[in-house]
Amino acid sequence: xxxxxxxxxxxxKVKDDSQNYELQMKLEALEIMIRNKTNNKFLDIxxxxxxxxxxxxxxxxxxxxxxxxxxxxxxxxxIDDSIQNNGVHEVIEVxxxxxxxxxxxxxxxxxxxxxKVIYPSDIKLGVIKLLQYDNKMTDKIGIKQxxxxxxxxxxxxxxxxxxxxxxxxxxxxxxxxxxxLRWS
Numbered sequence: 001x002x003x004x005x006x007x008x009x010x011x012x013k014v015k016d017d018s019q020n021y022e023l024q025m026k027l028e029a030l031e032i033m034i035r036n037k038t039n040n041k042f043l044d045i046x047x048x049x050x051x052x053x054x055x056x057x058x059x060x061x062x063x064x065x066x067x068x069x070x071x072x073x074x075x076x077x078x079i080d081d082s083i084q085n086n087g088v089h090e091v092i093e094v095x096x097x098x099x100x101x102x103x104x105x106x107x108x109x110x111x112x113x114x115x116k117v118i119y120p121s122d123i124k125l126g127v128i129k130l131l132q133y134d135n136k137m138t139d140k141i142g143i144k145q146x147x148x149x150x151x152x153x154x155x156x157x158x159x160x161x162x163x164x165x166x167x168x169x170x171x172x173x174x175x176x177x178x179x180x181l182r183w184s
Contacts, residue, residue, distance in 0.1 A: 001076050001090050002031050002119045002127050011128055012135060026134065030127050031088065033165055038178045041078055042123070047071060047116035054109045055085050059101050061114070066099040076117040077101070083110050088117065126174035130167060 005024050009015075014023065035041060047070035053063040071077070075091045077099075084106035093100035099114075146153040164172050 001027060002034070003027060003124055004074075008128075008131060012131055023131075026131065027127075030130060034123065034127070034175060035088075037165070037172070038175050039180045039182045040178045041115075042117050042119050042178075043078060044116040044118040047075075048113065050111075050113045052109065052111045053114070055082070055105050055107055056098075057107055059103065059105050060098045061101065061105070062098045065096045066094050067096050071099055071114075071116060076119075078115050078117050080113045080115070081110070082108065082112040084108050085112075120178075122174055123178070126172075129171060129174075133167060133171060 003011075005020060005027065008023055008027060009020075012023075049064045049066070049069055051064055053061050055061050071091060071094050073091055073094055075094075077089050077091055079085050079087060079089065085108065089101035089103060089105070091099055092102050162169055
């Protein structure tokens with residue numbers, strides 16, 4: 001997770017828990033969008049395990065000394081080469097014998113790769129700006145131009161090249177330096 005839910009709520013000054021689900025979905029969607037747009041998984045290859053692991057009921061993964069390898073509670077991990085459990089998961093508990101993740105995993109045993117994910121500060125700041133944009137502009141979607149007396153307001157035209165993924169392209173410039181080539 002680029003930004004934990006509680007931190008996002010604090011930054012956006014959201015006190016109502018009824019918006020937790022929607023905000024959590026936005027955070028997850030932004031993470032996927034950023035990883036896809038940049039073709040970058042933001043992997044910290046210094047904290048990695050590549051061995052035969054067992055994915056168990058109860059969201060635990062066994063087969064390595066995760067604590068010694070550098071995994072910690074609150075980390076985001078990327079699972080690759082698994083049969084059923086590829087993707088990004090949040091670590092909620094770590095010990096010498098297992099790692100427990102938030103969310104559901106499928107029971108399996110496979111030789112796979114688990115790597116810690118670490119996002120730079122400017123990626124976190126960019127996500128905050130995108131969330132703030134969402135909060136500020138939700139009631140203004142669809143307004144192209146507004147004139148009241150001598151005051152005129154024109155918003156981004158979200159239908160042409162000024163828009164990326166529903167955001168003004170200028171807000172996504174922070175991703176440019178993290179883009180990696182994608183080979184077909």
